[in-house]
Structures are given as structure tokens and as C-alpha cells.
Amino acid sequence: MTTPLSWLYVPGDRPERFAKAASSGADVVIIDLEDAVDTSRKDQARDNAVAHLAETRGAPAVHVRVNDLATRRGQDDLAALADAPGLAAVRLPKIESPSDLDVLDEVFGDRPTRAFALLESARGLVNAQAIAAHPRTAGIALGEQDLLAELSIDEPALDQLRLQIVVTAAAAGLGPVPMSVFANVRDEAGLLDSCRRGRSLGLFGRTAIHPSQIPLICKAFQPTEAEIARARDVVDAAARAEQDGVGALALPDGRFVDAPIVAKARRVLALAEEISRHPR
Template sequence: MNPPAPRPFMTWQPVTWLYVPGDRPERFGKAVASGADVVIIDLEDAVAPVRKDEARANAAAYLRARRESRAPDAIGPGGGWHGGGGGVQVHVRVNDLAGPRGLDDLAAVGDLADAVRLPKVESADVLDAVTGAPAYALLESAAGIVAAREIAAHPRVAGVALGEQDLAAELSITDENAMNHLRLQVVLAAAAAGLPPVPMSVFPNVKDEGGLLASCRAGRALGLFGRTAIHPRQIPVIRRAFRPTEEETARAAEIVEAAERAERSGSGAVALPDGRFVDAPIVTRARRTLALAHRLATPPESTPPQATPPQAASHEAAAPEAT
């Protein structure tokens, strides 16, 4: 049986995702210009309860101004700017849909953002409330992990991710091997549903670049891809961790060259110079590896700050305030 095809809006896969607090609108433009593939305006954990209504209004105003500044053919599936490798996507993490605030968030930004991130998803039923942008389901509890396959299979879901700090706290997990077991369950659920690879959860110590690099490489070995960041300084480290090595790139180039030779000769078999044969999925992966190596070979170009509402006119560096 063939694996499910990737969903139409998942043809381009982000490597870096940067959180920015929703109550700090002066940071939105700076976050977009940081080099991250996706900026996540956070209305949940990064915002104090007394400022959540303000944060929602900030996000909606920014996204509306951003959309109005773009050409009509640049509008993405949720009404916002569609990155697709040609720009920065802007997502919004709303509050828990189990409460009225989350539903109000969804009503305010669901048709403006490129995607919404839904915290504490524990069943597929809650996803029926999403009618605008594609949704990323965050699995942050034992119930969410148990229901991972049903959640990933929901037609509104564009991707799934782990909320590891909440999950570890609920389960009292302190062992990395135990956490790896949970990560692999989510990797499997995403792949079975035809979703892109699961990005890694945040690394909370913004000063420990060596620890971040090692953690990313360990996650990459488990099939995770890309990572959310809480500060722009983490972005180049994440890109370096997920960039194919010289050996991997050379190996991929060898496979692609062999596949092209086989195609020119009309042969159905792809043979490497050392006599080994590879099949179509290996060739496809090799092509992806070369594309990723090319994409991450140089630092991303800075993106000009996007149109912002008046209260977001000044730009400061995004700060580590989200999880």
C-alpha cells in the first residue's frame, strides 16, 4: 500500500519557527525580518491573562495590514501571506479551544493567518471548529499522544507538534529515552497521515548554543525536522543542525546522478557505481536532501519588515517569552 500523498498546502517545509508574544506588537516586524521561515504570534502562554484581549487585537490588526500590503496572488490559504519558500509565513497560536477565549481568537484571526496553532489538542473533535486557515495541532498531554493518529488524520490539520514541557510535567518524565518514545509516536502518526515531518519543541536556554545544536541533531536522527525558537539567535543554530552534511550531500548527488543516467538510458533500475541498487523512494529522498542542502547553504536573506498597524511601528528583537 502506498503512503498517503502530502496534503496540497504542505509542499514547502519550514526549518525555523519563531515565537513572538502577541502583546508586543512592536516586535512583529522584527520577527518577520529575523530569517525565520515562520513567525508565530503567540496569544497563549507568552501573554498574561489581563493582556490577552489586547494581544488578539494586535495580531488581527497586524495580519490585516500585512494582507492589505500584499498583491492578490500572494494571499495564502488562510487569507494571509503564503510563504511557500518565497516569503515568511505568519501563524498564530490561539488559546485553548476548550474555552471561549480560544474560539474568540479563532474567529478573529482564522481568516487572516497563514495557519493557526492549536494548543492542548486532545481529540480530533475539537478540530471541527477550525474553518479558516490550516491548523497545527499541539500535543501536550497524555490524552493528546494517545489520540495522535486520529488528530493527525483530521482534514484541517496541516501538521502536528509536541508541547514537550507540559507533557513531561504531566507524566513526570525526566529520562530522555522516555521522551524519545513519545516523539517517535508523533513522528509515526504524522507520517501515516501524510503530514510533513514533526518539528522539534523549543529549547529553553537561549544562551546554550552547543546544547541546542546537539539537541537538534539528536531530534533529526529520530525523524524530527526543524524547530521552534524563542529568540532570533537560535535560528542560525537550528538551520546548521538540519543542514545535510557534506557526506550526505555527496551521497545524495551520487544517487540523483545514477537516477538520471538510468532515465536517459531507459533503464528501470538505478545502479550506483559500487553496484548497489536503489529504488524510487531513495531517489526522492536524495532529491530532497540536495534541495535542502542548497536552501540552507547560506544564511537566509533578511525580509523587509511588513506593513504594521501604527502601534507596531518600532521593531525590537523578539524575546524568549514563549514556550
């Protein structure tokens, strides 16, 4: 898909899981060198990622989450990926300033390697607009667990931060913001409810920590049949109104239709069409 719905983390020190992750149905596989890997195994995880990227091509896209670029290990991670042929993008944790991304120019040079900046601190949130505007930034997302800890807030308070980051990404012309991981892999109902809540805030898609979460994430973010039908009604009515020279109109069920509503309906239909071409 052009706009990913599902992003699956796989620990870099478990190379035997890489193929399973690639066949999971996820749009993006993220080889994790950071939180999912014990310190004693991080160098091996890096070597595993580089070896895998030398062999893999095409779908699904493969990203690598490196360690904190403020550390020597994070810098070494990035340097090791400089010539990795299968690398679609890097995910950068703990980004707090646009200057944190300048190192990408030093490492990748003219290679147009994309970066997804993870905002995991109050300072990162304050500088989110400038981070989003950096030429190397392809997307931004929240590191929610780190934010919960630093800010001493509860889960419901994250909604304000989620909406803030959705607006920031849109203003910078970036793609939709995916949700952070849902840690309880057995709570399917909780995952679905959380995804639907995120969708209502403008978030789109989600990172997962287990392949079993992928179908649920896709289900939650795909347009329903009812949504598709309503969108088609709006678009058809708009087409008729254009032929008749009418700028705005009301549907038989009382819904008022104008240009913004038509634009939203067209996005729903475009997403449904895109998903139909890439079934999971």
C-alpha cells in the same frame, strides 16, 4: 521555503517585536496569545495580533497560537481571527480529540484556514492518528514540556514520543514534524546537539523563542556538504544503472544502492536546492 525550517514565537503583548521577528530569517512567525502572555494582557495581545494581520502580507508566513479552545478566551481568540487577512494558519494548543478541531468549520466556514494541532497530553497522543487525519489539520507537533509534566518522564524518554509522532504525521500525509522550543537561549551547543538528535529521529525544523536561535536551527537541519556529495553520487550512479538496465548496484566505496536509497538521496538534493533558493 515550501517546508519551513524555522518557526519563531513572538509574544502577542509585545507588538514592537513583530517587525524584528519578521526580519529574523524565520520561515514562520508565530504570534503567541497563550503561554508567553500574562493573563492580564491576553485581550490586548489578541487585539495586537489582529491589527498586525490586517497590515502584513507575504513572507514570512504568520501563524497565531490561540489559547486553549476549551476556554472562552480561546474561542474568542479564534473568532477574532475569522476575517484576519494576513493569517496563514492557527496553532491550537492542548488538542486531545479530532472533534476539538470541528470548531474551525464554524468559525472559518469555507475559508481554507490551516491548523497545526499541538499534542500536549496522553489523551492527545492516544488520538494522534485521528487528529492528524482531520481535514483541517495541516500539521502536528508535540507540547513537550506539558508531556514531561503529565507523564512524569525525563527528557530522554521523549525520543519515543517524537518518533511516534513522526510516523503518525507521515502516515496521514502531513508535512514533517518540527521540534519544540529549546528553552536555554544561551546554550548554542546544546541547541545544535538537540536539533541533530531530533533530525536523526525524522523531525524537521524547530520552533524558537529568540531570533538568535534561528541560524543555529537552520544550520542543524540543512544537509551538509558531505551529505550533498554522497546524495549526488547515489543519484548519478542510479542514472547510470537505469541506462544500463541494472536494478541495483554497489558504489566504489561499498555502499549498496537500491530504490529507497535513491529516493532518500533525491530528497536531500531537493532540500539543498530549495534552501539555496531561499538563503538566510
